[in-house]
Amino acid sequence: MSVSTYTAKHRLVFADNLCKGCDLCAVACPKDIIKMDKTRVNEKGYNPAMCFDMDACIACGICAKICPDSVIKVERDI
């Protein structure tokens, strides 16, 4: 599990070891703030997805809906 950041308004929780680095979340994200983290490799050998600008996240949930492997949990601050 990697949590993007606690300081931002919303929260994305990535189940890193389920990620296959397919890039669908990064392409679908309307804010273009998700990328595959080339500095890390998960248990399966893929570069897992990560959010690099959590402050810009609008918690729309599109990344999580398009993810085939249910990697992402989205929490909205209310």
Add this chain to the structure above:
Amino acid sequence: MAKVVYEKTRGLTENPLSYCPGCTHGIIHKLIGEVLVELNVLERTIAIAPVGCSVLAYNYFNCDGVQAGHGRAPAVATGIKRTNPDKIVFTYQGDGDLAAIGTAEIVHAAHRGENITVFFVNNAIYGMTGGQMAPTTLIDMKTSTSPAGRQLDGAGMPILVSEMLSQIPSVTYIERVATHDIANLDKTKRAIRKALQNQMDGKGFSMVEILGTCPIGWAKTPADAMDFVKEKMIPYYPLGVYADKGAR
């Protein structure tokens, strides 16, 4: 205070999916799992897995499941539904399973108007066995057994399963949907819900054809494969409702 906008549905098990990166089987599994939970039928649902990439689907749906012989999922579903009419029975089949070796089973199940739900994932290729040409492969589409692209002369036209089955008087609901963007995912989920609701209401045979991708078999990135669905598959496989007759 945080509100969960989206998390993995309990309609799926914790098992990691065996599908390739970017494969839409995972997305479709999620949608079916979510609808089973929303309809509150997960505990009385029986999934019939096919032969093909989704042969292990019973490991992923958090309900009971069996795996049928190649193409025979509608026949197995018929038996289970007739002996357990209070259960919700759905088959999950690919195009190699339903549109090739299982054509007879699906056509006869539809003619009988069996009260089952069929989810037909059409990705225009035999994914599991290495990307061979399927009956649903598009004209000029390159596969490992059609390296020059599928040709009309010799291979014929791709089978339009939804159009074919919608001609059968005893079917209740046939719709073709796609999974290439968020708007279509919502439509797909609505179609899945309607197909399962029809069965709960005893209305008869419902099938949802879902256009999916095979990034590995198509030799494309997952994002390019989504574009291929939009630009190439949907023009030949038009989306929409092909039959919706309500009660039998």
